[in-house]
Amino acid sequence: MRWLEPAKLAKVRWWEYAIRFLMGGAISAAAAVAGHTLGGKVAGAMLAFPAILPASLTLVDEKEGTSAAAEEAKAAPFGGVGLAGFAAALWAAARPMGPWSLPAALAAWAAAAVGSFGLWNAVFSRSVLPDER
Amino acid sequence: MDISWGEVALRFAVGGALVAVCSLVGEVMRPKGLAGVFGGAPSVATASLMLTLIVKGTGPIPDLMVGMMIGAAAFVVYTLAVMVLMRSVTRLSRFPSILLAWAAWVAVVAVALWRVT
Numbered sequence: 001m002r003w004l005e006p007a008k009l010a011k012v013r014w015w016e017y018a019i020r021f022l023m024g025g026a027i028s029a030a031a032a033v034a035g036h037t038l039g040g041k042v043a044g045a046m047l048a049f050p051a052i053l054p055a056s057l058t059l060v061d062e063k064e065g066t067s068a069a070a071e072e073a074k075a076a077p078f079g080g081v082g083l084a085g086f087a088a089a090l091w092a093a094a095r096p097m098g099p100w101s102l103p104a105a106l107a108a109w110a111a112a113a114v115g116s117f118g119l120w121n122a123v124f125s126r127s128v129l130p131d132e133r
Numbered sequence: 134m135d136i137s138w139g140e141v142a143l144r145f146a147v148g149g150a151l152v153a154v155c156s157l158v159g160e161v162m163r164p165k166g167l168a169g170v171f172g173g174a175p176s177v178a179t180a181s182l183m184l185t186l187i188v189k190g191t192g193p194i195p196d197l198m199v200g201m202m203i204g205a206a207a208f209v210v211y212t213l214a215v216m217v218l219m220r221s222v223t224r225l226s227r228f229p230s231i232l233l234a235w236a237a238w239v240a241v242v243a244v245a246l247w248r249v250t
Contacts, residue, residue: 004161012160020156021149027177028148029141036136040193041250044200045242047178048208052152054231056159057215066219073212073219079174080209084202086175090182091198094191101191102182109175 016059020052027051048083075117082113140188148180199249207241 027049035043053076061069089108093101155176178201185193214234 006161009157009161012157017153017156021153023149024152024177024180025145025149028181029145031177031181032141032144033136035193035197039250040196041200041203041246044197044202045204045207045246047175047181047197047201048204049177050208050211050235050238051177052156053212053215054228054235056156057219057231058228070216070219073216076212076215077209080205080212083175083178083205083208086178087198087201087205091195091202094194094198098191099186101194102179102186105182106175106179113174 011063016055019055023051023055044087048080048087078113078117078120081116082109085109085112140184144181144184147184148177151176151180200246203242203245203249204238206245207238210241211235211238 027046031043031046034046057069057073060072086105086109090101090105093104097104155174159174182194182197185197211234214237215231218230218234
């Protein structure tokens with residue numbers, strides 16, 4: 001059972017990652033400017049802006065076909081559940097835990113995203129495990 | 134309020150780098166569905182909030198996280214819109230349609246922020 005395919009790194013087109021770097025950087029910078037000009041809540045909403053997903057889905061569609069892209073798209077809402085878990089955990093833990101609240105929030109993201117994804121698949125009887133190799 | 138452009142540049146660099154690394158991890162992850170979950174990793178949020186905690190402490194976090202919970206709800210609406218578009222539009226018109234789905238995200242955030250503030 002393998003969860004990672006490092007061989008895929010050889011096929012990576014690095015300009016795709018340059019685009020993602022620019023998109024991620026632009027959203028981070030825009031959120032910082034929004035925080036100064038429009039307030040914390042607007043800046044916070046921008047931290048959950050789906051900046052990367054369109055490029056990611058289009059690239060999967062081109063390289064691996066529509067069914068692979070559709071499979072990735074079907075899982076994306078659980079990423080949103082994870083983002084909500086991250087935000088709720090950091091909201092609750094920031095004051096009592098200080099800087100340690102950030103790793104706690106990341107753990108909450110992983111639990112919420114992977115947990116809701118696994119639960120959904122279990123309820124609808126689909127295996128979330130990769131094929132045996 | 135004065136904006137520190139050095140801080141904005143630092144957030145650009147750290148945010149961009151973390152997004153690229155998370156995308157790379159998603160690329161090698163199996164099964165594809167789990168890669169889709171990882172595609173929604175809070176990479177921009179982690180980079181930004183790490184710098185916020187270092188520079189400003191925990192003071193701004195509650196307001197930011199109320200906004201982020203709204204953004205996350207809008208993210209789910211956005212992904213559902215994308216799922217519908219993936220099925221219903223041709224391959225050539227897919228990318229522009231997916232970009233148009235951003236309008237759904239903006240609409241949900243705008244209405245929710247208007248109700249909250």
